[in-house]
Amino acid sequence: xxxxxxxxVLSFRYKIIALVLVLLAAGLVLLPKYEKHEGINxxxxxxxxxSPERYISTDELADKIVNQDPSFLLIDVRDEKSFKKHALxxxxxxxxxxxxxxxxxxxxxxDEYDIILYSNDNFYADQAWIICNRLAYKNHRVLKGGVNxxxxxxxxxxxxxxxxxxxxxxxxxxxxxxxxxxxxxxPEQAQATQNTTKKTTKKRVTLKKKKKMAAEGGC
Amino acid sequence: xxxxxxTQRLSIASVLVILVVLIxxxxxxxxxxxxxxxxxxxxxxxxxxxxFIGLDEIDNPNYILIDIRNQNEFDKGSLKNAINIYAPELxxxxxxxxxxxxxxSNKTIILYGAKPDETIAPFMxxxxxxxxxxxxxxxxxxxxxNKLITKNCLIENSKFDINxxxxxxxxxxxxxx
Numbered sequence: 001x002x003x004x005x006x007x008x009v010l011s012f013r014y015k016i017i018a019l020v021l022v023l024l025a026a027g028l029v030l031l032p033k034y035e036k037h038e039g040i041n042x043x044x045x046x047x048x049x050x051s052p053e054r055y056i057s058t059d060e061l062a063d064k065i066v067n068q069d070p071s072f073l074l075i076d077v078r079d080e081k082s083f084k085k086h087a088l089x090x091x092x093x094x095x096x097x098x099x100x101x102x103x104x105x106x107x108x109x110x111d112e113y114d115i116i117l118y119s120n121d122n123f124y125a126d127q128a129w130i131i132c133n134r135l136a137y138k139n140h141r142v143l144k145g146g147v148n149x150x151x152x153x154x155x156x157x158x159x160x161x162x163x164x165x166x167x168x169x170x171x172x173x174x175x176x177x178x179x180x181x182x183x184x185x186x187p188e189q190a191q192a193t194q195n196t197t198k199k200t201t202k203k204r205v206t207l208k209k210k211k212k213m214a215a216e217g218g219c
Numbered sequence: 220x221x222x223x224x225x226t227q228r229l230s231i232a233s234v235l236v237i238l239v240v241l242i243x244x245x246x247x248x249x250x251x252x253x254x255x256x257x258x259x260x261x262x263x264x265x266x267x268x269x270x271f272i273g274l275d276e277i278d279n280p281n282y283i284l285i286d287i288r289n290q291n292e293f294d295k296g297s298l299k300n301a302i303n304i305y306a307p308e309l310x311x312x313x314x315x316x317x318x319x320x321x322x323x324s325n326k327t328i329i330l331y332g333a334k335p336d337e338t339i340a341p342f343m344x345x346x347x348x349x350x351x352x353x354x355x356x357x358x359x360x361x362x363x364x365n366k367l368i369t370k371n372c373l374i375e376n377s378k379f380d381i382n383x384x385x386x387x388x389x390x391x392x393x394x395x396x
Contacts (some may be wrong), residue, residue, distance in 0.1 A: 017233075042252040042348060043310055048306050049340035078375075086381045097266040100259055120375045126339045127265045131258055134347070151379040183385045185392035 011103035035171070039134035049130050055144040056116060058153045062178040065089055072114040073107060076126045088118065089182070096124050099131060109137045117149075155179050191216065251312055255349025264346060267273035272354045274371050283321055284356070287341050296360075296367035298331065306332070306341050311350060322350055322388045335374060 009016075039045070040160035048054075064072060064087075074091040076083050083093040094104045108115060109132075117125040117140060125142045132140050143150070152158070160168040173202075180186065256264075264270070277284065277298075284301035286293050293303040304314050321328055328350060330338040338355045345353050359370045 021236075038257060041250070042254065042344060045347075046310055046340065047307070048345050049273070049344065097262065099260075100262055120377045121336070123336060123375045124265075126336065127343060129264070130340060130343045131262055135258055146375075147381070148376075148378045151381055151384070155381055156379075156384060166243060183389075185385075185389040186390045187394075192279065 002121045040061075040136050040146070045130070045134050046143055048133050054129055054140065054142050055122070056141045056148045057144055061088075061116065061143055062175070062182075066178055066181050073205060075107065075115055075117050075128075076123050077117055077119050082120070087149075088147070091118075096128055099128055108132055108140075109135070113139070115140045116143055117141070119146050120148055121146045155182060155184060248320055252315075252348055254347045256347050256351070256394060258347075261343065261347050264351075265343070270342070270354045271357050272329060274356065274358050275368060278357065279327075281325075282327050282329050282354075284329050284331065287330055287338060288360075292333070295365075296362065298369070301331075306337065309341050309344060318345065318350055322352075326352070328353040329356050330354070331360070333360045335359075335372065 022176055040048075062073075074088050076087050076091040076093045077096045077099070078093075079095050080093060083091070083095075085095065091108060094107065098104055099108070115137075117128050119125040119128075122142050122144055123146075124145060129140055129142050145153075154175055156183075157179060160172050176186070284298055286297050286301040286303045287306040287309075288303075290303055293301075297303070302317065304317065305373050308314055318328070328345065330342050330353065332338050335355055335357050342353055342355050357372055357374055359372045361368045361370070363366075
C-alpha cells in the first residue's frame with residue numbers, strides 16, 4: 001500500500017522538482033531590494049565627502065575666470081531669485097531641487113568640463129556635491145565659502161596692514177586687479193572710462209598671475 | 220535499464236544544482252552598509268530644510284547629541300551629554316551599533332561640529348543609510364580663554380549685495396576726480 005502511494009508520488013517527481021525550481025526562481029524576485037542601493041559604496045562616499053580635496057578657493061576661481069579658462073562650468077545651486085539678483089560670470093543656474101532633473105544631468109554628468117558648484121556659503125553646494133558623488137559624477141568641485149567669501153576676498157579685498165609679509169601685498173594686488181575685472185571701480189583710476197579700465201586691468205591680472213605662480217613654485 | 224539511466228542523470232543534475240546554490244551562498248557577501256534611501260528622496264530631504272535645529276531647542280530627552288569632531292577637540296570641551304563619534308569613523312562597527320541602537324529607541328540624532336559645514340557629510344550619509352531622524356545643530360563652536368563658546372548661526376545666509384557694492388564703488392570713483 002505504502003509502496004503504491006510512494007510510486008504514485010514518485011511518478012510526479014520531475015514535475016515536483018520543476019515546481020521547486022520555479023518557486024526558487026520566483027523567490028529571487030522577492031529577495032531584498034537593492035535597487036535603492038544605487039551609486040558608489042557608502043564607505044567610499046564617506047571618505048570622499050570628508051576630504052577637503054573638492055574645494056577650490058575663490059582666488060583660484062578668479063584666476064580661472066580672468067584668464068578665460070575654457071575648461072570649467074560654473075553651476076549656481078541657489079534658487080532662481082538669488083541667481084537673477086547676482087551670479088558669478090557665466091554661471092548656469094541649477095537650483096538644488098532640480099539637481100536630478102534630466103536636463104541637469106547633461107551638465108553635471110559629463111567628462112568634458114570641470115564642474116564648479118557654488119551657493120551663498122558652501123553648504124548647499126556641498127550637499128549637491130555629495131549627491132552627485134554618490135552617483136559617480138566626475139570632476140566636480142565646490143567653491144569654498146561660496147558667494148560670501150567671493151565678496152570678502154575678490155570683490156572687496158581687505159587692504160593688508162604694513163606689518164604683513166610681501167605675500168599678503170601680492171595677493172591683495174591680485175585680488176584688487178581681479179575685482180576691477182569684475183566691475184569694481186577704485187577712486188585712483190577714475191579718469192579712465194570703465195571700458196579701458198577693464199582692458200588694462202585684464203593685462204595686469206595676467207602679469208600678477210605669473211608672479212604668483214613663481215612664488216608658488218618656490219615654495 | 221532506462222529508468223536507471225534517468226535516475227543517474229537526475230542525481231547528477233541535482234548535485235550540480237546543489238553545488239551551484241552552495242557556491243552562490245558562500246560567495247555571496249552582504250554589503251555591510253546599504254543605502255536605504257535613493258538619491259531622489261535624499262535630494263527631497265535636503266531641499267526640505269526641516270533638519271536644522273537651534274541651540275535653544277536641544278534640551279529634549281529624545282535627542283542624542285553627537286559630536287563629530289576628533290577626540291582631542293571633544294576632550295577640550297563639548298556640549299552636555301554629547302557622544303563623540305569622529306566623522307571619518309562614522310561607519311566603524313561600534314559606531315554603527317550606536318546608531319542602530321538610537322534608531323531602535325526612536326530617538327533623534329543631533330549632529331554638530333565646529334561649524335555646520337562639517338556635519339553635511341555625516342548627515343547626508345546617515346540619512347542615505349536610512350537613519351531618517353537625524354538633524355543638524357546650527358552652531359559654531361570656538362574657544363575663548365579655554366572656554367567653549369557656542370554660537371547659533373544662519374545657514375546659507377546671503378551676507379553681501381555684490382551688485383550694490385559694485386555700483387557704489389563706481390559712483391564713489393566717479394565722484395572723486
